[in-house]
Amino acid sequence: MKSPSPGLRSYPGYCNNRPSTPSGLHPILMSQSLSSVYVHFVFSTKDRFPFLSDEGVRGQVHAFLGGIANKLNCPPILIGGVSDHVHILVQLGRSISQADLVKELKRGSNLWIRERFPHIAKFAWQAGYGAFSVSTSNLEAVRVYIANQPEHHAKVSFQDEFRAFLKKHGVAFDERYVWA
Numbered sequence: 624m625k626s627p628s629p630g631l632r633s634y635p636g637y638c639n640n641r642p643s644t645p646s647g648l649h650p651i652l653m654s655q656s657l658s659s660v661y662v663h664f665v666f667s668t669k670d671r672f673p674f675l676s677d678e679g680v681r682g683q684v685h686a687f688l689g690g691i692a693n694k695l696n697c698p699p700i701l702i703g704g705v706s707d708h709v710h711i712l713v714q715l716g717r718s719i720s721q722a723d724l725v726k727e728l729k730r731g732s733n734l735w736i737r738e739r740f741p742h743i744a745k746f747a748w749q750a751g752y753g754a755f756s757v758s759t760s761n762l763e764a765v766r767v768y769i770a771n772q773p774e775h776h777a778k779v780s781f782q783d784e785f786r787a788f789l790k791k792h793g794v795a796f797d798e799r800y801v802w803a
Contacts, residue, residue, distance in 0.1 A: 656717050661700070661757040663765055664711040664725060665788065669747035671781060673706035680740055684732060685709065691731045695719055700762065703769040705776045710769040712757065721754045751801075753785060755792050 668674045675681040685702040688711060692699045696716035704710050711728070715721065729748045736746045757765050768775070775784070782802065789796050 658715070658717045659759065660715040661759065661762060662713055662715050662721060663755045663757050663769075664713070664721075664728075664752055665708065665755070665785060666725065666729070666752035667708035667749045667781060668706075669749055671707040671749075674736075674743050674746045675704070675709075676706040680743070681706070683739070684736060687735055688728055688732055691728050692724070695724060695727060697724055701766045701769045703772045705772050705781075708781050710772060712762075712765055712769055725752050725754070753788055753794075755788055 675684060681704070685704070688702050688709065689699040692702075692711070692713050697713040697719065700712040700714065702709065702711050713724070715724065733746065733748060737744050740746070785801070788794075789801075
């Protein structure tokens, strides 16, 4: 079979970008896009400064982050964390990338925090983030993990926690650049 244009390959069952079907059958087309992708995001405040040490402020920030996620069609499952970082478990929407979601979460909350809480007007998030896939069967375990962040961080530092996530999920990293 001749390729429809230079650089494109033809595959059995497809001709001119249309599915071919056996004689007498009609092709079945997907009429809607469906998705079930859960992501656990982790990111810290700039230089891991404890900007969110006030539990009242932290709770409002988590609620605001949840509102942003909802507006972007990424329903939050749970948002938690401690004074220097957040954990956000969401169902990723069909029309937004992980990078765009995090960019909007950080941008919107950063502006809101600076305006709403003048005593932390120098607030900022770190530049990077971690994004880890979560299977439907593991949602509850991750939800419990996020809910227990204060107890967890009484024993484990953010850096040790983040390194463990990277290793568990097989993410190669260079220690010199993770904390910059």
